Amino acid sequence: MDRKHKEKMIKMTFLVTASSSILILFLIMIFLFMEGLPIFKEYPVFKFLFGNEWYPTADPPDFGIFPLLIGSVLVTAASSAIAIPLGVMTAIYLAEIATPRVRGIVKPVVELLAALPSVVIGFFGMVLVAPYLQEVLDVATGLNLFNAALMLAFMSVPTICSISEDAIFSVPAELKEASLALGATHWETIFKVVLPASLSGISTAIILGMSRAIGETMVVLMVAGGAAMVPGSLFDPVRPMPASIAAEMAEAPFRGDHYYALFATGIVLFMFTMLFNILADYVAEKHKQVGAATL
Amino acid sequence: MRIKSIILAALMVMAFSMTASATSMTVKGSTTVLPIMQKAVEAYMKANPGISISVSGGGSGNGIKAIIDGSTDIAMASRFMKDKEVKLAMEKGVYPVPFAVGIDALVPVVHPSNTVAGLTRAQLKDIYQGKITNWKDLGGIDKKIVVISRDTSSGTYETWEGKIMKKERVFAGALLQASNGAVVQAVSKNKYAIGYIGYGYLDKSTKALTVDGIEGNPETASSGKYPVSRFLYVFTKGWPKGETAKFIMYLLHPKYGQAHAKAAGYVPLY
Numbered sequence: 001m002d003r004k005h006k007e008k009m010i011k012m013t014f015l016v017t018a019s020s021s022i023l024i025l026f027l028i029m030i031f032l033f034m035e036g037l038p039i040f041k042e043y044p045v046f047k048f049l050f051g052n053e054w055y056p057t058a059d060p061p062d063f064g065i066f067p068l069l070i071g072s073v074l075v076t077a078a079s080s081a082i083a084i085p086l087g088v089m090t091a092i093y094l095a096e097i098a099t100p101r102v103r104g105i106v107k108p109v110v111e112l113l114a115a116l117p118s119v120v121i122g123f124f125g126m127v128l129v130a131p132y133l134q135e136v137l138d139v140a141t142g143l144n145l146f147n148a149a150l151m152l153a154f155m156s157v158p159t160i161c162s163i164s165e166d167a168i169f170s171v172p173a174e175l176k177e178a179s180l181a182l183g184a185t186h187w188e189t190i191f192k193v194v195l196p197a198s199l200s201g202i203s204t205a206i207i208l209g210m211s212r213a214i215g216e217t218m219v220v221l222m223v224a225g226g227a228a229m230v231p232g233s234l235f236d237p238v239r240p241m242p243a244s245i246a247a248e249m250a251e252a253p254f255r256g257d258h259y260y261a262l263f264a265t266g267i268v269l270f271m272f273t274m275l276f277n278i279l280a281d282y283v284a285e286k287h288k289q290v291g292a293a294t295l
Numbered sequence: 296m297r298i299k300s301i302i303l304a305a306l307m308v309m310a311f312s313m314t315a316s317a318t319s320m321t322v323k324g325s326t327t328v329l330p331i332m333q334k335a336v337e338a339y340m341k342a343n344p345g346i347s348i349s350v351s352g353g354g355s356g357n358g359i360k361a362i363i364d365g366s367t368d369i370a371m372a373s374r375f376m377k378d379k380e381v382k383l384a385m386e387k388g389v390y391p392v393p394f395a396v397g398i399d400a401l402v403p404v405v406h407p408s409n410t411v412a413g414l415t416r417a418q419l420k421d422i423y424q425g426k427i428t429n430w431k432d433l434g435g436i437d438k439k440i441v442v443i444s445r446d447t448s449s450g451t452y453e454t455w456e457g458k459i460m461k462k463e464r465v466f467a468g469a470l471l472q473a474s475n476g477a478v479v480q481a482v483s484k485n486k487y488a489i490g491y492i493g494y495g496y497l498d499k500s501t502k503a504l505t506v507d508g509i510e511g512n513p514e515t516a517s518s519g520k521y522p523v524s525r526f527l528y529v530f531t532k533g534w535p536k537g538e539t540a541k542f543i544m545y546l547l548h549p550k551y552g553q554a555h556a557k558a559a560g561y562v563p564l565y
Contacts (some may be wrong), residue, residue, distance in 0.1 A: 053467070055464055057453070058447075067467065126481075130484060131484045131485070134485060140487065141488070142485070156495050189359055225471075226473075229428045237468075246473070247446040247473040249445065253356060253377075253379055253383065254363075254364070256379060275327070
């Protein structure tokens with residue numbers, strides 16, 4: 001086989017692999033919509049999104065996912081509030097301040113955290129953190145929004161830290177050297193040169209971390225408490241969308257209204273994740289650096 | 296030598312899978328019935344080598360779903376079929392046949408340190424409707440009650456709804472747990488919690504409450520005195536034949552299957 005044909009073959013292989021993965025994702029999306037949309041024939045969209053009552057097995061059933069939606073948003077927001085500063089600052093420390101030896105030990109450890117199965121983190125939150133929170137804060141239950149946010153932050157810190165660190169680390173040395181040569185201190189260089197140059201990478205890291213938090217199922221099923229109501233405080237139990245889907249899908253009659261409603265909840269979740277990704281793309285595009293700092 | 300042993304192993308696997316495929320069965324469904332089924336299947340396969348039965352959980356609804364679409368031979372359920380499910384089965388031309396395999400007492404449980412010893416059905420209903428919110432109103436300490444329930448689609452929840460709630464809804468502030476085990480875990484870790492579980496899951500980590508002054512146990516459940524008891528079922532697709540029939544007979548036999556039900560913490564039928 002001559003070089004030209006070989007080249008063509010390799011090109012084709014990559015094309016087939018890429019297009020099949022896109023096709024599969026597309027088919028999953030179609031399936032999701034096919035199984036979710038029929039609920040809106042029985043139940044109005046507005047009532048589904050903004051209804052306050054989630055009683056899928058009552059007669060007649062109520063499919064208002066508003067408390068679940070709010071639960072998901074709040075848990076994600078609270079966990080981001082914890083995970084973003086922690087993750088980004090750890091990344092700055094590792095990339096800019098830590099000695100190579102410290103970096104060589106700490107980075108793999110942080111990445112190892114990402115390998116912890118979510119059920120282990122959930123169990124940890126349920127058996128150790130929940131009773132502790134209840135005792136120390138004197139709240140009714142330790143299975144609440146705050147506990148879930150803590151556990152989710154645990155899971156998204158490695159993602160945020162690892163990707164941010166890569167972005168910060170790959171800022172070209174000449175940018176830093178130029179800044180230092182002009183008389184800027186190390187701190188000024190980090191905050192005014194390195195961080196802006198790696199902003200697109202960091203924002204991607206943050207959004208990926210948040211996507212992980214909003215879609216995470218096991219942890220919220222185990223530690224969020226599962227009360228389908230809009231929480232009044234940080235220490236009230238909530239029922240995020242993935243928890244609801246996981247808890248109920250097994251027993252929802254196949255192709256019944258409840259089944260459709262759970263898939264429709266999946267569509268809403270999908271929309272959220274997609275929104276996050278579009279946002280990440282937009283931020284990355286807007287802060288794209290040109291010249292030497294192009295990532 | 297090595298090739299020989301590989302070929303031998305392959306042949307053995309083939310022979311094994313052939314005998315297995317001749318008489319293999321699947322059982323799916325309720326996690327409440329699961330402990331009985333696991334014990335029974337283990338003993339049955341020991342007594343009848345060459346028969347392989349695979350058992351998996353997933354919930355009553357899932358088991359019934361599987362019997363309707365034909366993906367399992369036997370379904371386990373901690374509740375009877377719903378009207379909707381019967382209708383769906385009829386549409387598909389499937390006639391599920393139920394067999395009761397045991398009786399279960401659903402017991403309300405609290406933290407062992409709780410001083411309340413018993414509640415009436417009316418009190419339980421008020422607690423789960425969110426009308427009684429403080430242990431003080433029930434003769435306990437002045438603390439908010441943390442209400443724990445199963446998720447709305449579990450068979451256990453449906454029994455509770457039918458026998459205690461009487462068509463009223465469990466209020467939205469109740470914490471929902473996805474399994475009997477999770478309820479035990481949550482109640483044992485919270486001094487102010489109340490939950491309800493199948494009798495088979497009762498142990499020292501939680502304290503059982505009496506209902507209307509009656510203790511929930513195998514005797515009161517089988518005599519019908521205890522108000523929150525239920526039958527546990529298996530369903531077959533049509534009247535069972537051949538190996539399936541033999542296994543069902545085994546499950547119902549007072550010496551075999553029913554003894555396993557007792558060993559799993561439930562009430563035998565005979």
